[in-house]
Amino acid sequence: MQPHHARELLIASFHAALAGADPQRLVPPFLPIPPEGRTLVLGGGKAAASMAYAVEAHWPDSAPLQGLVVTRYQHSLPTRRIEVIEASHPLPDGRGAEAAQRMLAQAASLAADDLLLALISGGGSSLMALPVAGVSLKALRGVTRALVNSGATIQDINTVRKHLTLLAGGQLARAAGAARVHALILSDVVGDDPTHIASGPCCADPSTFADALAILDRFRIEADPAILTYLQRGAAGEYADTPKPGDSCLLRTVNHVIGNASQMLRAAANYFQAQGVKVIIVSEAETQSSQQVAQAHANLLRQILADNTARPLALLSGGETTVATDGSGRGGRNAEYLLALAIELRGMDSVYALAADSDGIDGTENNAGALIGPDTLSRVQALGLNPEKLLQSHDSYTCFFALNDLLVTGPTLTNVNDYRVILIG
Structure with missing residues (x-):
């Protein structure tokens, strides 16, 4: 499969996925x-x-x-x-x-x-x-930022926000x-x-209020004193839950x-099948870190190739991975997944991938996600960049911006989690 054709298939599949979640x-x-x-x-x-x-x-x-x-x-x-x-x-x-x-x-x-x-x-x-009485918007923003950067799941983050x-x-x-x-x-x-x-x-x-406090403690979040006081009083029964x-x-x-993500993935699967591409939906509910999911998908890919499974083949997955960061790097969970996947694959022939957030925004940058191909790692290194160091500093946006491989869609006006596809040509 030619690189330009693989890229066209990947991008078209993402738009088909979005149509399924319109x-x-x-x-x-x-x-x-x-x-x-x-x-x-x-x-x-x-x-x-x-x-x-x-x-x-x-x-x-x-x-x-x-x-x-x-x-x-x-x-x-x-x-x-x-x-x-x-x-x-x-x-x-x-x-x-x-x-x-x-x-x-x-x-x-x-x-x-x-x-x-x-x-x-x-x-x-x-x-x-x-915010509840006694908690400022600034304090709420601070605890939200800290929870997001900690790698906490959306369930944990929302448990805290429900009580604030x-x-x-x-x-x-x-x-x-x-x-x-x-x-x-x-x-x-x-x-x-x-x-x-x-x-x-x-x-x-x-x-409960006690659950919210336990989450802050588990992720070692240094919340504003007003937040801790409010949650502690709520746990003591002073406020209605x-x-x-x-x-x-x-x-x-x-x-x-x-x-939901299932509908999005089914729409993408229908698109690929209409193009003569076999589809495996790996998971609709990935929740581990971006790097862990990339490693797992790379291992699965090696097994599939060892079994001589018919090509072309698309491996689809949904869910929402996590990234624990201090906030210094640029890039969301989808770009981080792709950079980690490119490092795991080490230029494996005829393997391409796309990962993007269905809302059109990966993290806090202007891209929905990015794309990789067999030459991604060599191109990064040719630019004098160190892919491992970029991954370690959670700076995947810098990598894909330099390669001109960001996927920029603008707001999609829907939101059903992330879309990932590995295409084996």
């Missing part, structure tokens, strides 16, 4: 029947504007509809009836906090014959982050009172547990996961 296709089948009263749309996440756009396109013109969603900067779409606000991710800012405050007030205005239609997608934890913010962990649904709550959820979390997608604003939360399973405030609430 809110314009996923939202309409799950829309509820309009209620006797009014419908209020609230929510947040990287796909929130796209979800709101889909709601408007399929909601009856005669039925009352209004609302507010918050999405990441540069992720909005033009809407007519639902207001879209842009805010910061992955660290929260004042615009997101203000939007969350407005959401709480609007939810509290609902009556028993009204409907809260919640649109939830990955990123909502930061975008709808309204006012919409997470079922608190948005609780604010809606007697109104019916219908949540549509685009999952970016391995396992698709609604309690961890955007910190579950409409889901019962089984975690988030709604728990069986709580009466959630009896009229339903949560629907309408899209």
